[in-house]
Amino acid sequence: MRLLDYDGTLLGAAPMGVEKAQQAMRLMLLSRATDERFIKLQRMGRVGIYGPVHGQEASVIGSAMALDPARDWMVPASREHLAMHVQGLPLSSLYATYLGRIDHAAVPEGVRLLPRQQAIGAQLPHATGLAWALKLQRLRGAVMVYFGEGAASEGDFHEAANLAGVIRAPLVMVLINNQYAISTPAHRQSAAPNLAARAVGYGFRGIPVDGNDLFAVHAAAREAVERAVAGEGPTLIECRTYRIGFHNTSDNPREYRPDSEVEDAAERDPIDRLRLWLTSEGAWSPKVEAEAVAQVATEIDAAIADVNAQPRPGAEAIFKHVYAELPYRVEQQRRDTVTRKEDVCP
């Protein structure tokens, strides 16, 4: 499925107005600028590890914008940073994870969002269960869950999708096929040319979309959310995109893929494509872009400053939230750790 051609030509009905598309454009710029900033901070030793979204912005933003944050839930994997912000997570809470302020990073009360997941695929059954809970309680709403084509090889994917089919859960599964799981190319991940087709095996709909086409992603996601809310069950959307960046800041993709492949992919950049369309609509210009970029930088600065103003967690933090109430021995350990005040962390 494609709605915006490589050159920005609209191939069907636009699923959003110009204003919303401008907003999407700003979010994609914010996403890319976040990547750049955190890679820089990582190189400076201020961030442990960071995985960029570069190249996948249309998949991430286009889908996230299809949710109603007051009604729907989002279950992220680990690379959909800005989607979490779209869903209502303040930018400074988003950044706090990378800057070591774990309590500030927590999802605030009222934001329908689960934390990031580092165990590939493990969030999928949670999303099914959450969607099931909505259904059992007759709550209107859908759950959108993100995962990669690598995650789609895990047993958790299969079990979560199959269960979702059986209970007709209001679930939207967004598979972001960025062609790589670390160094493993998609064709070594599965012999299936079409991962969306897996949905047939679970009794629901699967839609492959051009993941670099914000409109296609958004239209597919919006329809899937509507169907979920209407009680028509789950949908699997495969967003076909490309991870232009490295897997994360410890990775060097030159060890496993040719530059030419990346250059090719860069020509299908999702931001360029939307920019072309917006420009052709008279709704974007170099000047507007310059303003947007400046504003994004200011937002990032402010959010980082906000995080840096938060106290660094101390020893106490490792005992907090392990249990509602600490059992005897763990309480002893807490006291030992805290009273010794060996605050050995930086």
Next chain:
Amino acid sequence: MRLLDYDGTLLGAAPMGVEKAQQAMRLMLLSRATDERFIKLQRMGRVGIYGPVHGQEASVIGSAMALDPARDWMVPASREHLAMHVQGLPLSSLYATYLGRIDHAAVPEGVRLLPRQQAIGAQLPHATGLAWALKLQRLRGAVMVYFGEGAASEGDFHEAANLAGVIRAPLVMVLINNQYAISTPAHRQSAAPNLAARAVGYGFRGIPVDGNDLFAVHAAAREAVERAVAGEGPTLIECRTYRIGFHNTSDNPREYRPDSEVEDAAERDPIDRLRLWLTSEGAWSPKVEAEAVAQVATEIDAAIADVNAQPRPGAEAIFKHVYAELPYRVEQQRRDTVTRKEDVCP
């Protein structure tokens, strides 16, 4: 896919000659008689637990007969008793498991067969690995693995199938959809009406067949084996059948399904269907059947007598084959156990 109609009419080319069909008929009768005998032995307290094949004989025998036991491997789940015999396991070794002679139950050297598997679905990745080993060593051969529609919900199914697709393993996956996993009906197991269609999601062929049609099962299995051996990769065959018997000797299906459903299914009995065809070919008669039944009973008697002549394993058996060589502490435990001679078992 169907080749033999309910009334025994042949709908296409017969995949086997009359003689082989007679042999299949005898094996199906042996299978059913084995069920009856072991249910009786269980009721007498001589067998712990037994799960009958009743109703699924065409799926089990039709597929097993497609293998070349001198070249191909079989990986059973736990209900394909007679398939194991077709693959070369002596009847007395097959029965020995149920009669508590675990060493006699072992697969003899030279028989290309893995032991039964009680963890649902866990055998599937083993089968993929085994098929991979054949391929890596350039050994001609295929691996056939059995599992139920319940097992097809496990993560192991998904991971094993996907890996098999990627490495183009010479694997034939025989999904025996007998409509129940204990009490859970197939429609509660998956919303997909066609489990064979899952193969698309792994990049290989899936074929749904009438599992009560020996010819259809055999033809599909034979083709799949040929393709596997020829390097054309895996096939998923869904045999649609019905578990006429109980799940196992501790189960009472009346608690979860109506008798009428079972009666309906019994009208599509796989043995009846083959008998009709054989009779129409002049190759079967009540007299031949009576002889076959008598012969089967004799075989069963002989095999059981053979098992009963084997010594019951003692304490030593629990320490045998845990490691190539027992570590210090386990060796101590072995000595303790054996020398105390508390041979507390019956």
Next chain:
Amino acid sequence: MKQLSIIEAIRAALVEEMERDPSVMVLGMDVGRLGGVFRVTKGLAARFGEERVADTPLAEASIVGAALGLAIGGMKPVAEIQFLGFTQQAFHQIGPQLARYRFRSRGRYPTQVTIRAPYGGGVRTPEFHADAIESQFVQVPGIKIVAPAFPDDAKGLLLQAIRDPDPVLYLEPQRLYRAIRGPVHNGDPIPFGVSRMVRDGTDLILIAWSAAVHLCLEAAETLARTGASVAVLDLRTLNPLDVEGLVAAVRDCGKAVVVHEAPLTGGFGAEIVATLQQEAYGDLDAPILRVGSRDTPYPPGALEDHFLPTVARVVAAARATLEY
């Protein structure tokens, strides 16, 4: 007071909680119309509907993972895993996910999930169906582990498990399901972390949980006939562990033996010994021996008596300790 079997006591707790709190639900394989392979949930689907007593596909990881999602969404799921041995298929959803979700979400998503599973040997089950792997969960911070040995505790501890804000692994002694009946209070949840002295004695204490408690009671009875006064302590919960109760019990006797159904090496007995030799070193008059299953795979049913701890082995360990 009503005399119930353990199965009946568990069912009674489920019914009470489901009556009391509409967010409590049951999910698992065959738990609905059939009422579970042991009929523990028999009648619940008819009473509370198939939505609240939901059959799931045959996929353990998704049962646990979905239970976590259900809890995040406001339900209080009681998930049945057909046999504890099959929690291995769900292991990555239990330790790293369910048990850590409160921590990971910094308290935003407490996960009030109970996992029930029958376990333990002595009933000639097929492979995996008897595996006593509780100690693998002991090293999972964040999940509580409960292992009742009597109908009354089975009910009271399950009430607590369902109401407890933390995830709980509730282990059911398969062998005792219908084998014993006992009085069951119509009352309150039983708090976790409180062991119970089920037989008094002054010379030695046998420490156990779940079905092994009954083995210890038999052994104590045998030992009594030769004049030894042997106490039996039922831990009831492994996490939280009643360290004070253990220390006090050992202080009184000076001698102890730990008995469990899990294989000896790495079993929870090791933790009890390590804890006691640290916390009650001065009070110990002999090494604490452990009696467990053999360090082998669980054998086929016909051979399980060679594998499992027996009264004779408990008595032998107790005698050696008494004579130390």
Next chain:
Amino acid sequence: MKQLSIIEAIRAALVEEMERDPSVMVLGMDVGRLGGVFRVTKGLAARFGEERVADTPLAEASIVGAALGLAIGGMKPVAEIQFLGFTQQAFHQIGPQLARYRFRSRGRYPTQVTIRAPYGGGVRTPEFHADAIESQFVQVPGIKIVAPAFPDDAKGLLLQAIRDPDPVLYLEPQRLYRAIRGPVHNGDPIPFGVSRMVRDGTDLILIAWSAAVHLCLEAAETLARTGASVAVLDLRTLNPLDVEGLVAAVRDCGKAVVVHEAPLTGGFGAEIVATLQQEAYGDLDAPILRVGSRDTPYPPGALEDHFLPTVARVVAAARATLEY
């Protein structure tokens, strides 16, 4: 003698075995062209071909399950699980399947499989990547567990692991991968079940394995400055456990502390204490203390120093024991 890092030592063992025996192969995520996320298998695909050094899909259970099938089919697979924490996804294929297949098949199918996995903290990894869950495998009869702390042992024990007829879980100390270099013999496999005294001492013995051995060496050095003579024993393999070596070491010193990176409760330290208090009761002059990580989930990297055992905590436990 060559000075190698642990990564180089592991790679050298893999190369030697693959040269020696054409049925040895490597499989796992990203092990091929990339050479694994730590580059342990770097260069192997180029040397031995992508069939023998095979990238797999992202699915841990199938990696282990397929390795078992490969072994049944005549290969000798060395499977890499990217981080030990992700063996949880494969748990049901390790304990109940791989470790028991020889037993289940009554010796017909021995399963010569090695699982390699990096583990342990101190390098600020994301969640799950540092989890020290070795004790969960200790209660799995049938699988051997190896945990080297030095390049030489890393090589010799891996040679043995690959040649050993039983399945082996080979734990790689992530923190030490490139942090230390040492002489590596060009020689034979190192037998399992033989611990090594890596520092002599007469007052107290510190018992450890993997990265914690180096913590103990530092602590012993610190203690030496105050006049205490502290020995350090490197277990090297957890199963088989060198019970005789442990007992002999404790007999000499009379006092011991066990140190490990896993959370305290239910860690393998408990088994060592329980074993020693039984086998060397008369020789003990003090309770054996354990120093482990805190009984909490592994925290985010920036907080790990509060969680992990530190030199200070080892020294404190040693002092308390010395002064007992």
